[in-house]
Amino acid sequence: MTAANPETSLPRPPSPPRTWSNTRILGHVLMALWIISGVSLVFYLGSNVASPFVQKYWPKYIEGFLVTLQIVGVSLLLGALLSVPIAMARGSRWKIFSWPAYGYVYFFRGTPLLAQTFLIYYGAGTFRPELEAVGLWGFFRDAWFCVIFAFSLNTAAYQAEILRGAVLNVSRGQWEGAAALGISKPVTFFKVILPQALMVALRPYGNEIILMIKGSAIASIITIYDLMGETRRAYSRSYDFQAYIWAAVAYLLIVETLRRVWDKIEARLTRHLKR
Amino acid sequence: MRVLRMAAAAVAVLAAVGGAEAKDWTKVRIGTEGAYPPFNNMTADGQLVGFDIDIANALCEEMKVECEFVTSDWDGIIPGLQAGKFDAIIASMSITEERKQKVDFTNKYYNTPPAIAVPKDSAISGTSDADLKDAVLGAQSSTTHSNYAEEKLPSVELKLYPTADEYKLDVSSGRIDAVIDDVVVLSEWLDSDDGSCCKILGTLTPDPVINGEGAGIAIRKEDGDLTEKFNAAIEAILANGKYKEINDKYFSFDVYGG
Amino acid sequence: MNEALTLLSFGDQGWGDTIAFGVLVTVSLAIATLPFGLILGFLIALAKNSSEPSLKLAANIYTTIFRGLPELLTLFLVYFGVQIGLQQGLKLLGFETYIEVNSFVAGMVALALVFSSYASEAFLSAFKGIPQGQYEGGYALGLSKYQTLTLVVLPQLIRLALPALGNLWLILLKETSLVSVIGLSDLIRESGIAARVTKEPFLFFGIACLIYLVLAIISSTGLARIERWSKRGDVSR
Numbered sequence: 187m188t189a190a191n192p193e194t195s196l197p198r199p200p201s202p203p204r205t206w207s208n209t210r211i212l213g214h215v216l217m218a219l220w221i222i223s224g225v226s227l228v229f230y231l232g233s234n235v236a237s238p239f240v241q242k243y244w245p246k247y248i249e250g251f252l253v254t255l256q257i258v259g260v261s262l263l264l265g266a267l268l269s270v271p272i273a274m275a276r277g278s279r280w281k282i283f284s285w286p287a288y289g290y291v292y293f294f295r296g297t298p299l300l301a302q303t304f305l306i307y308y309g310a311g312t313f314r315p316e317l318e319a320v321g322l323w324g325f326f327r328d329a330w331f332c333v334i335f336a337f338s339l340n341t342a343a344y345q346a347e348i349l350r351g352a353v354l355n356v357s358r359g360q361w362e363g364a365a366a367l368g369i370s371k372p373v374t375f376f377k378v379i380l381p382q383a384l385m386v387a388l389r390p391y392g393n394e395i396i397l398m399i400k401g402s403a404i405a406s407i408i409t410i411y412d413l414m415g416e417t418r419r420a421y422s423r424s425y426d427f428q429a430y431i432w433a434a435v436a437y438l439l440i441v442e443t444l445r446r447v448w449d450k451i452e453a454r455l456t457r458h459l460k461r
Numbered sequence: 462m463r464v465l466r467m468a469a470a471a472v473a474v475l476a477a478v479g480g481a482e483a484k485d486w487t488k489v490r491i492g493t494e495g496a497y498p499p500f501n502n503m504t505a506d507g508q509l510v511g512f513d514i515d516i517a518n519a520l521c522e523e524m525k526v527e528c529e530f531v532t533s534d535w536d537g538i539i540p541g542l543q544a545g546k547f548d549a550i551i552a553s554m555s556i557t558e559e560r561k562q563k564v565d566f567t568n569k570y571y572n573t574p575p576a577i578a579v580p581k582d583s584a585i586s587g588t589s590d591a592d593l594k595d596a597v598l599g600a601q602s603s604t605t606h607s608n609y610a611e612e613k614l615p616s617v618e619l620k621l622y623p624t625a626d627e628y629k630l631d632v633s634s635g636r637i638d639a640v641i642d643d644v645v646v647l648s649e650w651l652d653s654d655d656g657s658c659c660k661i662l663g664t665l666t667p668d669p670v671i672n673g674e675g676a677g678i679a680i681r682k683e684d685g686d687l688t689e690k691f692n693a694a695i696e697a698i699l700a701n702g703k704y705k706e707i708n709d710k711y712f713s714f715d716v717y718g719g
Numbered sequence: 720m721n722e723a724l725t726l727l728s729f730g731d732q733g734w735g736d737t738i739a740f741g742v743l744v745t746v747s748l749a750i751a752t753l754p755f756g757l758i759l760g761f762l763i764a765l766a767k768n769s770s771e772p773s774l775k776l777a778a779n780i781y782t783t784i785f786r787g788l789p790e791l792l793t794l795f796l797v798y799f800g801v802q803i804g805l806q807q808g809l810k811l812l813g814f815e816t817y818i819e820v821n822s823f824v825a826g827m828v829a830l831a832l833v834f835s836s837y838a839s840e841a842f843l844s845a846f847k848g849i850p851q852g853q854y855e856g857g858y859a860l861g862l863s864k865y866q867t868l869t870l871v872v873l874p875q876l877i878r879l880a881l882p883a884l885g886n887l888w889l890i891l892l893k894e895t896s897l898v899s900v901i902g903l904s905d906l907i908r909e910s911g912i913a914a915r916v917t918k919e920p921f922l923f924f925g926i927a928c929l930i931y932l933v934l935a936i937i938s939s940t941g942l943a944r945i946e947r948w949s950k951r952g953d954v955s956r
Binding site for chain 3: 207209210212213214216217219220292293296297298299300301302304305308309311312313399400401402403404406407414417418427430433434437438441442445
Binding site for chain 3: 534540543544545546626627630633
């Protein structure tokens with residue numbers, strides 16, 4: 187055995203150079219466009235941070251943001267409560283329960299949120315005498331309550347479907363196993379089925395929260411000053427297009443932050459499922 | 462390299478779209494809202510009618526130009542002018558300092574005060590801020606009236622609507638306690654079947670800073686020549702009796718104001 | 720009841736024709752948006768599926784933006800922003816001209832942007848469902864990259880992506896309602912006008928909701944048919 191002869195052993199050939207293929211050119215051009223837009227956006231916003239517009243309206247944007255959070259939070263919570271009986275009725279064997287629940291879900295998922303909000307807000311005005319008779323006019327008189335009412339009903343329909351899908355996703359064997367162990371049905375549901383179902387439902391729930399944040403912009407159309415409402419008010423007074431740019435940045439930040447946090451939560455909760 | 466060639470072709474196509482357009486004002490596009498009776502509104506079959514429209518037609522005739530009307534939502538009417546969707550706004554727009562920073566105005570072509578209307582059974586007795594304390598007041602957004610309420614009536618809860626029609630709906634259902642708008646607009650509404658719910662509480666003393674000097678025609682800042690033309694035409698129709706003819710067709714009093 | 724029927728009839732007395740026109744606008748907006756959204760979505764999915772990292776990143780930024788913005792805000796950005804931007808861009812290039820971005824076009828562009836970013840996800844997961852062997856088989860037969868994509872992969876891709884795209888179509892149909900806010904006379908806006916004039920908001924917005932439901936039902940039936948047709952090759956197995 188002799189040592190490797192430096193004359194005869196060949197060095198590893200260099201990896202072929204990355205050629206400037208069409209896709210690579212396109213990718214770089216597009217990225218360059220994004221970077222240029224991003225930099226000019228930052229520059230534009232940076233140069234406007236001290237502008238009279240920002241001075242005047244930033245407290246309004248914060249107020250609007252809080253209203254948006256309120257609307258989304260309350261609606262999601264009420265929707266979650268409402269979704270449980272709906273999902274149960276939907277899966278019921280009795281048609282008197284399952285059919286109305288199916289109709290409810292179909293209606294609220296099949297029509298635009300905007301139309302539902304208008305129906306409730308302007309529709310309530312038509313029934314003022316009747317609503318006054320039952321003492322509900324005070325509730326429907328306020329645009330804020332109308333929005334909460336409409337959004338809760340809407341998200342309840344979506345959440346009911348998420349819940350139902352997740353419960354159905356848990357295999358029958360889990361029920362049978364628990365039954366074999368002599369565990370009662372309600373206990374099986376809450377201790378065995380529901381935890382597994384919620385695990386599956388995490389992702390769609392996250393999506394529903396994001397859809398709700400985006401959908402809540404609709405509240406601005408019926409005189410609510412949420413983030414979008416304040417944006418429109420600022421624009422209609424100043425005619426300064428940065429009103430919408432700031433709002434876009436704010437919404438993107440909210441949605442992206444939420445999405446990332448939610449991904450973390452999901453990864454943490456499902457870590458035992460990782461293989 | 463095909464991509465680069467395609468990009469070059471795209472730029473060429475885009476460039477071909479643009480063509481120089483000389484501005485000799487043989488044709489003027491006029492923006493208006495079409496939801497503000499009696500000044501400008503749509504009839505059931507889609508015709509624009511009203512004081513603003515008649516004035517606009519008279520001015521165009523005077524300037525010997527062809528006029529074309531374009532309707533726009535009120536919120537988007539100044540952006541629409543700036544973006545070139547039309548060349549002039551004749552839509553009862555008050556001449557204010559805030560707006561003057563964005564667009565130029567002609568001299569006023571009428572001036573009427575704001576007023577507050579309430580349901581007939583309302584307990585509100587006056588138009589001062591104290592009388593209206595905690596009342597829910599409706600106004601059209603982006604108007605001098607909404608600015609007036611924000612500045613002068615801090616104790617009310619203000620609700621802003623995209624068009625006058627929506628606040629009318631909400632005040633007649635009792636969702637809001639009062640509305641603020643031009644006195645002429647409110648009277649016109651209250652005289653119709655539609656406005657049987659409500660009455661005028663009183664007119665307000667206009668604030669020159671907020672309410673401005675009356676309604677003028679808004680024109681892009683770079684089109685100074687058009688502003689001049691319109692000013693001359695307003696003078697002319699005031700002098701030759703055409704203005705009075707239109708005034709009397711709509712109102713029993715003089716809307717030009719002092 | 721009779722009163723309601725009169726209000727909904729066609730002709731001078733009723734609002735039937737107005738609302739029918741609104742339905743026409745709503746449907747044509749959705750149909751006009753669809754091809755742009757699909758093509759754009761497919762191209763973005765291609766970019767996301769490519770091995771070139773810069774292209775992937777560029778496509779991901781696009782979808783992050785348009786899935787993160789409220790649709791209503793996207794609409795305003797396009798309606799007011801694009802016109803101002805185009806105008807100023809052309810001015811810089813020395814053209815003094817006027818470009819009209821009307822509410823129909825603005826709605827189409829905004830909805831296509833949103834639709835395409837969701838559709839790209841649908842296409843992407845369909846791409847993942849096509850085994851590598853399909854590409855290799857195509858190349859082995861001497862097909863070019865482009866031919867493999869259009870003749871071998873695309874037909875399978877559409878079948879795989881169809882259920883998700885069908886869902887997106889239903890969402891698109893509902894989202895057209897937002898265009899009423901920038902002044903397009905769609906179903907919601909026409910119902911709103913009828914509601915204001917007649918003082919019957921519950922009736923007219925209720926009708927609008929029902930019409931959207933009917934459109935959704937028609938679409939679902941149509942989609943089920945298309946799906947069955949796309950799977951006709953599987954039946955004999």
